[in-house]
Amino acid sequence: MSTDTMEPLVLGDAKDDGTAGAERIRGQAPQSAAGRVRLILAHIAVYVAALIFMLPLIYAFFSALKPNGEMFAMPPRLIGSEVRWSNFAEVFEFGPFWTYIGNSLFVAIAGTLVVLFVSTTAGYAFGRLRWRGRDAVFVLFLATLMVPAEVLVIPMFQVMQWFGWVDTFQALIFPFAFTAFGTFLMRQFFRGIPYELEEAARVDGAGAVRTFLRIILPLSTSSIAVLAVFTFMSFWNSYLWPLIVTVDYNAHGTLPVGLASFSGLTGTRWDLQMAASIISMIPTTLLVIILQKHLVKGIAMAGLGGR
Structure with a gap:
């Protein structure tokens, strides 16, 4: 009696499950196709955006290979009447360009090392150590981000004069x-x-100190890589402060200041300036490519503090 009663129920449940499974399969097919379409459209949008951002760089590269007289030819052309690879070699004959590159590398590397030391130790003090007034001091420290760098130029220059650091590498690094x-x-x-x-x-x-060196720092390589790249690029691309605090550009001039030397009273060598600009992008581009994995991981994890 019980067997006859239970058997239809079991068969009925199996039938219902099969129908529901078929309905779920039929319902998932359009969703899966729509998901693939959205993924393809997202990739296309990313590639188009990357191409738009790369167009100025592509135009600058081909402009560096043009004769100077064709830089502003109308209608504009991507490739000039001749391809002058010699423009890249002539850059180093126009002025002390090797000196500019060496100075920029020294300032950027030394400045990055100093910033990493200061930021990691200060970040450890504010983030891990407990001391009275820590949060208030940190808020006051963050308030300095609201002060534009241009406002600090005159006070910093006066401080450099007091220290006797004008026209020195210390003035380019420590402020x-x-x-x-x-x-x-x-x-x-x-x-x-x-x-x-x-x-x-x-x-x-x-x-x-030992905990900081043995535990905290080894776990923070990705975040340190992010800070190193941002800091290196900041020092490498700095123009206003080196222009003000440097007197002898041939001895202490950096690359951004050297790029301005292609403009003078006799005109501007746009072909050489474009070539020099392309050369100046090589170190930062290589740095980003080398540390790409650390950058992605560090940026993703840096905002999760205090979770």
Whole structure:
């Protein structure tokens, strides 16, 4: 009796499950196709946006290969009447361009190292250590981000005069080594590291410095890479401050200042200036390519501090 009663129910349930499964399969097919279409459209949009952003660079590269007289020819053409690869070699004969590159590399590398040291230590103090007035000091420190760099030019120049650092590499490096951006970035990342790791290190007898060097820094390579790239590019592309604080451009001039030397009373060598601009982009481009994986990971994780 019970068997006859239960058997139709089981068969009925199996039938219902098969129908529901078929309906789910039929319903998922259009959704899967729509998802693929959206994915393809998203890729197309990304490629189109990348091409739009690359068009000025492509035009600048081909303009560097044109004769100077054809830079503003109408109608504009992408490729000139002749391709002059010699423009890239002539850049180094026009002025002390090797000196500009060497000075920029030294200033950018030294400035990046100083910023990394200051930002990591300050970020550790603000993010991991507990001391009275920490949050208030940090808010005051962040308030400096609202002050435009142009407003600080005159006070910083006066300070450099007091120190006797005008027309020196110290003046190009140290005024921008203590920025709140790097400290904020590192603090946010440090706050996302589990406190259990730090407590375990203290149980093993490690102090704050050893914990910072052995635990915190090895876990922060991606965030440090992000800060290093941003800082290097900032020093590399800086123009206003080196232009003001440098007197002997042939000795302490940086690459952005050197690019302006192609303009003079006799006119502007646009072909050489374009070639020099392309050359100046090589170090930063290589740096971004080398640290690409760390950049993606660091940017994704830097904003998760305090979660």
